[in-house]
Amino acid sequence: MQKNRAQRWLLGLSASLLLISLIARLGNIHWSADLLALFPDVYFYLALLLLIIGFVQKNKLALLFCLMCLILNGSLLYSYLPFQKLEPTAEPELRFYMHNLYYLNSDLETALSEINKYDPDIVFLMEYSEAIQAQIESAFTAYPYRLIEPSRYTMGLALFSRIPLATERVRRFPETRIPIFDISFQLGGETFSFVGAHPWPPLLGWGQLHRDQIASIARVASEAPHPLLVAGDFNASQWSYALRHLMQEARVQDAAKGFGLRKSWRYNLLFKLPLDHVMVSEGLTVLKVQHGQHGGSDHAPLIIDISLKTP
Numbered sequence: 530m531q532k533n534r535a536q537r538w539l540l541g542l543s544a545s546l547l548l549i550s551l552i553a554r555l556g557n558i559h560w561s562a563d564l565l566a567l568f569p570d571v572y573f574y575l576a577l578l579l580l581i582i583g584f585v586q587k588n589k590l591a592l593l594f595c596l597m598c599l600i601l602n603g604s605l606l607y608s609y610l611p612f613q614k615l616e617p618t619a620e621p622e623l624r625f626y627m628h629n630l631y632y633l634n635s636d637l638e639t640a641l642s643e644i645n646k647y648d649p650d651i652v653f654l655m656e657y658s659e660a661i662q663a664q665i666e667s668a669f670t671a672y673p674y675r676l677i678e679p680s681r682y683t684m685g686l687a688l689f690s691r692i693p694l695a696t697e698r699v700r701r702f703p704e705t706r707i708p709i710f711d712i713s714f715q716l717g718g719e720t721f722s723f724v725g726a727h728p729w730p731p732l733l734g735w736g737q738l739h740r741d742q743i744a745s746i747a748r749v750a751s752e753a754p755h756p757l758l759v760a761g762d763f764n765a766s767q768w769s770y771a772l773r774h775l776m777q778e779a780r781v782q783d784a785a786k787g788f789g790l791r792k793s794w795r796y797n798l799l800f801k802l803p804l805d806h807v808m809v810s811e812g813l814t815v816l817k818v819q820h821g822q823h824g825g826s827d828h829a830p831l832i833i834d835i836s837l838k839t840p
Contacts (some may be wrong), residue, residue: 535586536586536588536591539579539582539583539586539588539591540588540590540591540594542579543576543579543583543591543594543595543598544591544594546572546575546576546579546594546595546598547576547594547595547597547598547601549565549572550569550572550598550601550602551601552565553565553566553568553569553572553768554566554601555770556769556770556771556773557770560731560736560737560739560740560771561731561736562770563731563740563765563766563769563770563771564731566765566766566768566769566770567765567766567769567802567803569602569605569606569766569768570602570606570790572598572601572602573598573599573602573603573606576595576598576599576602577595577599579591579595580592580595580596580599583595605768606790608786608787609785609786609787609788609789609790610787610789611787611788611789612787620836621816621817621834621835621836622716622717622835622836622837622838623650623651623692623716623834623835623836623837624647624648624649624650624651624832624833624834624835625649625650625651625653625758625760625807625832625833625834625835626644626647626649626651626652626653626821626830626831626832627652627653627654627655627725627760627761627805627807627830627831627832627833628640628643628644628652628653628654628655628821628824628826628828628829628830628831629654629655629656629727629762629805629826629827629828630654630655630656630657630661630824630825630826630828631656631825631826631827631828632656632657632658632660632661632682632683632685633658633660634656634661634824634825634826635825636824636825637661637664637665637824637825639822639824639825640665640824640825640826640830641665641668641824642824643821643822643824643830644830646821647819647821647830647832649832650690650691650692651688651689651690651691651692651714651723652669652672652687652688652689652690653686653687653688653710653723653725653760654686654687654688654689655685655686655727655761655762656682656683656685656727656826657677657678657679657680657685657686657687658679658680658681658682658683658685659679659680659681659685661679661685662677662679662685662687666687669689671691672689672690672691673691674689674690674691674692674693674694675687675688675689675690676688676694676697676699676710676712678699678708678710683727683729684706684707684708684727686708686710686725686726686727688710688712688723688725690714692714692715692716693714693715694712694713694714695713695714695715695720696711696712696713697710697711697712697713698710698711698712699711700745700749702745702748704741704745705738705741705742705744705745706742707726707727707728707729707742707745708726709724709725709726709745709746709749710723710724710725710726711723711724711749711753712724712725713753713754716837717837719756719837720754721755721756721757721758721812721813721837722753722754722755722756722757722758723757723758723759723760724746724749724750724753724757724758724759724760724779725759725760725761726742726746726749726761727761727762727763728742728743728746728761728763728764728765729742729764730764731764731765739764739765739771740771743763743765743771743772743774743775744771744774744775746759746761746763746775747774747775747778747779748778750775750778750779750781751778751779751780753779755780755810755811755812756809756810756811756812756813756837757779757780757781757809757810757813758807758808758809758810758813758835759775759779759781759807759808759809760806760807760808760831761805761806762793762794762804762805762828763804763805763806764804765804766802766803766804767783767785767803767806772806775808776808779808779810780810780811781808781809781810782808782809782810783806783807783808784806784807784808784809784815784818784833785806785807785818788815788817788818789818790803791803791818791820791831793805793820793828793829793831794827794828794829795823795827795829796827804828805828805829805831806831807831807833809835812837813835813836813837814835814836814837814838815833815834815835816834816835816836817832817833817834818831818832818833818834819831819832819833820832
């Protein structure tokens with residue numbers, strides 16, 4: 530009796546895990562599926578555990594479900610394995626630093642010390658509230674080129690650069706409300722584009738708005754000339770339908786591929802999510818990806834070293 534009950538539990542769990550993994554691919558049908566797309570690594574390791582139990586119990590149907598789940602989620606994780614261990618042959622020409630500061634940050638000194646530590650060429654900050662602006666903007670004297678759009682709460686953006694801005698625009702669509710930075714830079718005779726934004730989280734009541742906001746970012750990015758860098762706290766995983774659509778429209782790919790799966794947002798030491806992303810087009814070669822210290826925010830900064838030369 531107990532053996533049969535254990536068999537049923539195993540079959541039910543493995544079938545449920547496979548079903549969830551499949552639903553996570555259906556973000557084109559409803560935005561809520563993108564919430565399930567946040568956890569392919571969790572599904573993978575749970576399926577691996579259930580696979581081992583299935584071998585012990587000799588439950589063939591559960592083994593089949595687990596193998597299918599491993600293949601589905603492993604195919605998503607495979608490209609993030611840290612294959613790029615060799616020293617890059619190109620020299621980085623650009624260090625890009627991105628951080629969602631958290632608009633009520635009480636440890637801005639640590640956040641600023643992280644920027645000084647990595648000494649980036651371009652700094653892109655989100656949740657740049659008016660209160661934060663009053664405290665830290667004077668610290669960016671080494672960055673003469675800037676575009677700043679503060680807000681009272683979480684929609685503020687700021688970009689500080691040592692590289693001249695060739696063009697700069699703040700795009701804002703009435704139906705989606707968030708500001709979108711649309712900038713081009715001149716570096717060593719080369720021009721590259723930047724699109725940056727911070728869509729709202731897909732909470733109840735905001736789910737479709739979040740989807741529409743990412744679509745508006747995709748619209749701006751698709752119109753930008755290449756080479757192109759797209760960045761932000763997207764409140765979505767790179768496997769979500771919303772971000773897959775953005776990457777397809779803008780012809781960019783996740784800069785973190787080959788550098789390990791990086792989870793920039795944390796609720797606590799155990800619960801972390803990959804919400805912050807930098808995406809690059811052809812013409813921009815990613816040489817290194819790093820995470821800095823949180824510095825009073827629930828997000829860690831993301832630091833990307835880039836070459837404008839194609840290898």
